[in-house]
Amino acid sequence: MCNLGEIMEILNIEVQGQQNIEGKPFPVVFQPREDTSYSDFLKWSSGQKEWFRKTLQEYGAIILRGFPVESSEAFEQFLDTAGFPRMPYLGGAAPREKVTPGRVLTANESPPSEPIPFHHEMAQVPNPPAYVFFFCVLPPQEGGETAIVHSNRVYKRFAAIDPDFAEKVEREGVQYIRVMPDQDDPKSPIGRSWRSTFLTDDRAVAEQKMKDLGTTWTWLENGNLRTQTATVPAIRTDSRTGMKTFFNSMVAAYTGWVDSRNDPQKAVCCGDGSAVNGDTLEKTAQAMEEEAAKIRWQRGDVMLIDNKLVLHARKPFVGPRRIVASIAPDDSAEST
Known part of the structure; x- marks a missing residue:
């Protein structure tokens, strides 16, 4: 259990599909100890800028499950509040459409029967994003995991x-x-x-x-x-x-x-x-594939990935699937 301030307590939970890397869960999955309002969630997020970055560096990826994020707009507001700067999707290969006026785009929507191979986001450009984020609007009936593997x-x-x-x-x-x-x-x-x-x-x-x-x-x-x-x-x-x-x-x-x-x-x-x-x-x-963590999406899940340390992929799926995405640059004093 983590008590990060007085607003909200979160629990570190185990879910099917996690991997173990040197004794640590990959990804680490958190859920609130008890129901909380969206406004309290944003208040909590506003004070966790360094915690998010340190936790991503330590574990590589985070899933927030059961938090009150219910729309793409709420997802965008959370990222802004948590202190992740916006970054244009300049140089990527996948077709994408804007979901919000600000920073949220569709994820790669290639045919559901086709897997998307593991990759670091925009590794083919000189200045790729430091962080990649996904939000589950609608999970598919089967498959469709955003699989991750430690680089x-x-x-x-x-x-x-x-x-x-x-x-x-x-x-x-x-x-x-x-x-x-x-x-x-x-x-x-x-x-x-x-x-x-x-x-x-x-x-x-x-x-x-x-x-x-x-x-x-x-x-x-x-x-x-x-x-x-x-x-x-x-x-x-x-x-x-x-x-x-x-x-x-x-x-x-x-x-x-x-x-x-x-x-x-x-x-x-x-x-x-x-x-x-x-x-x-x-x-x-x-x-x-042998090293990857593959966790089934649930509605409202937020996945945060340290793009310097973790590759991601998409598995084939059955049924409608709606995952949206955003990216952020490295805003630290020292970049890789």
Whole structure:
């Protein structure tokens, strides 16, 4: 039990699907000891900025279950009150729609039969978010878990599977290649158009943003845009914990960046331009599944993820599912 101030007490509970990492639950799941009002919940949240960050650093991810968050607007207000700054979704691959005027977007709404591979959010851009948040508006009848896996565990498995390739991508970094459509393609898990990706309809503005990111590009005759990122790290060391992390989208790109415009086996390469080892990435994907926590959503659940330490994925599902999302930058004095 945690007594964080006089407003509300919370309990650390066990739920099916949690993993155990060095004696700690992953994710850690909290619920209020007793029913509380939304106004008291916000009062409590306003005093927990440092607690949320320290707890996320310690456990990697938090689920708040049974708290009085009943709408996307309430979810947004909670994030603002808890001191997580807003951040535009600039550079992500998934098609998304705004849910609130402020910061809440739809989660990746690719077809329910298709899994979304494990990834750090926006690992393909130079400045990815530090935190990712999800809120369950409507849980599906079956499946649809937002599975999570600790990146340090993945790094250790990856390095054990193929030490030479692990050393190479740590030294060389990686680049990502993607063809963006002219208009959003909601049928594709990577169907975010260049207009939505760069938040403009002006090619010149998009080009300036790509130049700022170090991205090279080619405009195609049909209006699509082929992009190749600058070299970005594949393995990072988290400055807070000293942990090495598998901070990249190699597995997601190689196994999941597929649609009518994109060949996943050409979606990622090493920083020197050479091909990645597909067999190693397939084995790493299996290792991720073995290490992952998969917890069934309940209506009103809030999931907070430290994006520097934890990858997430989406499992196939049956029935309507409504999960919304938001992100936040690193606002600490020292960033990784």
